[in-house]
Amino acid sequence: MVALKDFGVGSKSIEERIHEETRYLLDFFSKKQNSLIDASKLFPKVASNVVSNVIFGERFDHEDPDFIRLLENVQFVIEQNSPFRPDNFFPILEVFSTTNQRQAAVERFDEMKEYIRRRIDKQRQTFDPCVIRNFLDLYLAQEGKQDSKISENYLFLTILDMYFAGTDTTSVALQWCMLYMLKFPDVQLKCRAEILEAIGDSRLPQLSDREDLSYVNATLHEIQRIATTIPHATLEDIYIEGKLIPKKSVLLCDLMSIHLDPTVWNEPEMFHPERFLDDKGHFLKRETFCPFSLGPRQCVGKHLGEAELFLFFTSLLQRFDLIKAYPDQTLSTEGTQTFVTLEPRPFEMKFTIRS
């Protein structure tokens, strides 16, 4: 995980990996002009494909049966082990969970392991220790060494963790981005104007463009004030302000209490990208903005997540008008707390090539 902290693992940069997925998306939306798109179905595949690219060194076609099965298995195993299952809160309910379910989770996990094992074997044939191409190569590079830190089981669990932590969070953040652009077309116009002025439309946006896009940056930060949370478990009894938190408790950090604190933010319920701009219109960093949490256990995928949001958001606005599915469509900005993230209510939208 430490090696992955900036996800610059391998010969391809984060930017190249995200650009590969971006090109697919741009092509997909160009072909689907004026069709209704359900963002909640598309963006999980987009986000997990970037994770796939980090792990396996290449993206999958969205219809590839191996990719679909891999995602189904990841989802199934995660749901079976979720700290949010009712039987985690009320252990008595465990008597109702069937052996079949547990057995099915074990079988899915084994199937996934088998798939990853096949990929490792395939990769072994072209492996060159001097050229680390992706996460699996990192594993191959230290396989069999005496001081090796990654066992095969650790590798499987880490891959599961990456799909789990890197899919829902990024996909939900992208869905919020779309929703806010539909809801606030004036902000959408301002973002696009800034993108076209700084970059034009003959090349894809790059991470180095970030400093020239203060308003876009401010808008992304403002959208991300609607935060996501991911749980931790305590390894031992701990005391916080005299209160005992017993060993093995699942802890959630309520980031929204920081992002919506009226003593910190003026009218926190209002969508107002300008709060992240200074008097001169330059991007303004705010210490109380922490969608990736804080401290040693903050999100290890922070740089990857930020890069994905920036590159997908700017590339889509550069090419397309994001428009409501129906002119009188009402869009709620109230979220639903599902699993670990606050998701927008399902909505459809259209992408038309910029007028």
Ligand code: HEM
């Ligand atoms: C917009 C996108 C993302 C957001 C908002 C986000 C947010 C978070 C948050 C709030 C945490 C909990 C930190 C804590 O409890 O202190 C977390 C943990 C984590 N995230 Fe992310 N994340 C995003 C993308 C990603 C990506 C793309 C990956 C990797 C592929 C990733 C991997 C992880 C992992 C492995 C952890 C657990 C870290 C630990 O427990 O030490 N995240 N993330």
